[in-house]
Each structure stands twice: as structure tokens, then as C-alpha cells.
Amino acid sequence: MKLICIGRNYTDHIEExxxxxxxxxxxxxKPDTAILLKKQPFFIPxxxxxxxxxxxxxxxxxxxGKHINxxxxxxxYNEISLGIxxxxxxxxxxxxxxxxxxxxxxxxxxxxxxGSWVDKKQFxxxxxxxxxxxxxxxxxxxxxxxxxxxxxxxxxxxxxxYFTLKIGDIIFTGTPAGVGAVKANDVLTxxxxxxxxxxxxxx
Ligand code: ZN
Numbered sequence: 001m002k003l004i005c006i007g008r009n010y011t012d013h014i015e016e017x018x019x020x021x022x023x024x025x026x027x028x029x030k031p032d033t034a035i036l037l038k039k040q041p042f043f044i045p046x047x048x049x050x051x052x053x054x055x056x057x058x059x060x061x062x063x064x065g066k067h068i069n070x071x072x073x074x075x076x077y078n079e080i081s082l083g084i085x086x087x088x089x090x091x092x093x094x095x096x097x098x099x100x101x102x103x104x105x106x107x108x109x110x111x112x113x114x115g116s117w118v119d120k121k122q123f124x125x126x127x128x129x130x131x132x133x134x135x136x137x138x139x140x141x142x143x144x145x146x147x148x149x150x151x152x153x154x155x156x157x158x159x160x161x162y163f164t165l166k167i168g169d170i171i172f173t174g175t176p177a178g179v180g181a182v183k184a185n186d187v188l189t190x191x192x193x194x195x196x197x198x199x200x201x202x203x
Pocket of ligand 1: 054
């Protein structure tokens with residue numbers, strides 16, 4: 001399985017990193033080895049001094065598909081979660097500067113936190129979901145899926161033009177503003193509405 005990640009999908013985050021607004025979604029992939037195993041702490045890798053949390057809504061693909069029209073995209077997922085796209089920001093900045101791929105900064109072991117899954121039917125409208133991330137009980141990122149530049153069904157249409165989506169693939173739908181560095185002993189807890197989806201300790 002693969003993790004398909006979307007960059008620059010919330011205007012406020014594009015502005016905080018002073019990135020250009022993309023014409024198309026920014027897409028990158030993490031391998032399954034990037035998944036942080038359940039109940040494990042996140043260890044800050046020794047090649048970075050500036051690992052950032054990016055909280056993101058996740059979608060799990062439940063059917064094989066290619067060239068999926070956005071009108072039918074809703075048939076390709078039943079479950080929603082929340083996770084973190086950990087990013088070694090210092091390394092990413094160096095790679096971006098040189099025009100090199102971001103993988104080392106984004107796809108390293110443990111860089112993908114995946115929360116618990118819930119049936120999307122639990123929510124009347126997945127394009128209007130409040131979610132937030134707390135760091136040591138303080139809210140650091142907070143948004144609503146209605147602020148996505150490309151909504152979930154549009155993202156599925158777009159990424160399936162390039163990649164066959166397979167059962168179990170997960171889409172990370174992009175992060176809103178408020179990304180920031182983590183340090184040892186931080187605790188990161190993610191919520192959609194008032195429901196907790198993950199809680200992880202940083203080491
Ligand atoms: Zn991200």
C-alpha cells in the first residue's frame with residue numbers, strides 16, 4: 001500500500017510557508033515503512049533539528065480505481081481518519097532550494113501517523129469537518145475541511161489520473177496553518193470535532 005500526500009491544500013498554510021499557490025495539487029508519496037506503528041512514540045530523526053507536525057484528514061481507499069471521476073469518487077472510500085505528515089523542514093528547505101525530491105524530508109521511517117478509522121457515515125458532510133491538533137494540551141492547528149482548495153472527491157479524481165488507487169491506500173489531504181517544530185516529550189493529540197483520533201509522544 002502507499003500513502004498519497006497532498007501539499008499546499010489550505011491557503012493559510014501556503015501563506016505561512018510563503019509558497020506559491022499551486023495550479024494543480026502538489027502530490028508526493030510515502031512508502032508503507034513511513035507509518036508510525038500503533039502505540040509507538042515518534043523519535044525525532046538525527047538528520048533534522050526542525051521536524052514539524054502537519055495534521056491532516058485521512059481517507060482510506062476501499063476499491064481499486066484509475067481515472068476516477070469526482071462524481072463517483074465517494075464510492076471509493078468509507079473511512080476517514082486524522083493523522084500527521086511529519087516533515088523535516090530544514091532538510092525539505094535544502095532539497096526544495098536545489099529542486100530535488102522531498103522524500104528524505106517527508107518519507108522517513110515513522111513520518112506518517114495514522115489515527116483510528118471511523119465510518120464516514122458518522123459525519124453528515126465530510127467537506128465540512130472541524131479538526132484540530134493539540135500539543136501538550138494547547139491547540140496549535142485548527143481548521144475545517146471546507147477550507148481545502150481541492151476537496152476529497154476532487155483529490156481522488158486528480159491523483160487517480162496518475163496512480164492506480166488500491167485497497168488500503170491512504171490519502172493525506174494536506175495541512176492547514178499552524179505547523180511547527182516538535183521536541184522530546186511533546187504529546188500530540190488529534191481530534192475531528194471532539195473525538196480523539198490519535199495521541200502520540202515525541203522522543
Ligand atoms: Zn502535509
